[in-house]
Amino acid sequence: MSTTLLKKETLERKWYVIDAAGKPLGRTAVTVANLLRGKHKVDFTPNVDCGDFVIVINTDKAVLTGRKLDQKTYYRVSGWIGGLKETKARVMMDNRSDYAVELAVKGMLPKNSIGRNALTRLHLYKGAEHPHAAQKPEAWTLD
Numbered sequence: 001m002s003t004t005l006l007k008k009e010t011l012e013r014k015w016y017v018i019d020a021a022g023k024p025l026g027r028t029a030v031t032v033a034n035l036l037r038g039k040h041k042v043d044f045t046p047n048v049d050c051g052d053f054v055i056v057i058n059t060d061k062a063v064l065t066g067r068k069l070d071q072k073t074y075y076r077v078s079g080w081i082g083g084l085k086e087t088k089a090r091v092m093m094d095n096r097s098d099y100a101v102e103l104a105v106k107g108m109l110p111k112n113s114i115g116r117n118a119l120t121r122l123h124l125y126k127g128a129e130h131p132h133a134a135q136k137p138e139a140w141t142l143d
Contacts, residue, residue, distance in 0.1 A: 029104035
């Protein structure tokens with residue numbers, strides 16, 4: 001049996017739009033990471049950046065299940081002594097829900113140049129409107 005390897009020159013990228021309203025944040029992030037990586041394609045090749053463009057709308061209406069809104073904490077470090085900052089998930093979802101989705105997707109992508117390039121194809125919007133209508137994105141439903 002022969003293996004077909006995808007070449008970057010023959011790659012065609014599609015645009016997908018995902019509505020995160022009422023969907024769990026983690027489930028949405030898994031689907032987005034798989035689309036950015038290209039794992040849904042028949043000719044997926046792990047060492048080639050073969051993913052598609054993804055638009056996520058309604059990130060402010062994404063849901064955290066269980067008690068994650070009160071218990072989950074996001075950390076960031078300024079680099080200075082005592083510069084550890086923490087933010088609760090409830091505050092993050094109220095103020096910067098698009099960044100919370102981005103962090104969830106970033107954690108599911110590989111930590112190399114393929115993952116960094118895939119993250120540039122992710123477009124996040126808090127509302128239901130997006131400026132990418134000219135690309136004719138297809139709607140992707142979460143399973």
